[in-house]
Amino acid sequence: MRFSKSLIILALSASLAACGDSDNNEVEVTDPVMPVMSYEFTVQVTNLTNAQPLSPIAAIAHSEGMLWQIGEPASAALELMAEGGDNSELLATDFAMASSSAESPLPPGEQVTLMLSTEQLDSLKISLATMLVNTNDAFTGLNAIDVSSLAVNESLSRTSFAYDAGTEANSEAQGTIPGPADSGEGYNEMRDDINRVAMHPGVVSQDDGLTNSVLTSQHKFDNPVARITITRTQ
Structure with a gap:
């Protein structure tokens, strides 16, 4: 079969035009957006004392730092919490990756559950702190507990002891205790004790x-003063 030159030229022109259209309509391929992984934990705290309400509990997730060290002076944030129950500065500490606070004090024999969510699991730690409010500056909590190896639905349990912030003398005097036993002064920036935890x-x-x-004797406490259970939920 023979084709005329004009038909061949028309066919080539159509082919080139099609190629040009294909080039102009190329679809740009982009890398897929990977979903952000979230790791979630619950922190359940039970008050084991007879007559020591615990101030609103502060819990933080972090990979470095500590809320306190035995034998070292308390930070200003810890002093604020241990003398008056104000946990706002602990929650805002610069090494916290996530934080959570109970809405109200925890009465003796009761329990509360907090939730923490973070995008990092490597070297992840959880700390918490709360004041024994019928004291001058007693507090309890957990300090930098490693949770990085917990599997989903796995838990760890700890009991916590009572610590002395060392920022206010344990006078037990009227007007110096913020809890219901006295309704006295809470935080005072003056430090009149040993100045170490x-x-x-x-x-x-x-x-x-x-x-x-x-x-009174009902405000006494034996260690441990709290039970804490941390569970990875996601």
Whole structure:
């Protein structure tokens, strides 16, 4: 079969035009957007004391830093919480990757659950702190507990002891305790104690001879003062 030159030229022109259209309509391919992985934990706290409400509990997720160290001075944020129950500065600490706070104090025998969510699991730690409010500056909590190896639905449980912030003398005197036993002063920036964190020596009380104490034997506590269960939920 023979084709005329004019037909061949028309066919070539159509082919080139089609190629040109194909080049102009190329679809740009972009890399797929990977979803951000989220790691979630619940922190359940139970108050084991007889008559020591715990101030609103502060919990943070972090990979470095500590909320306190035994034998070292308390930070300003820890002092604020340990003397008056104000956890706002602990929650805003510069090494916190995520934070959560209870809405109200935790009465004796009760429990509360907080939630933390973060995008990092490597070297992940959880810390929490709360004041024993019928004291001058006693607090309890967990300090930098490693949760990076927890699998989904796996838990770890710890009990916590009472610590002394060392920022306010344990006078138990009227007007110095912010809890319901006294409704006195909370935070005071003056430090009149040993100025280092230590294990708390315990409440003395008026029943045991501290005549100016507003506390009674019911405000005494034995260690541990709280039970904490951390569960990875996602």
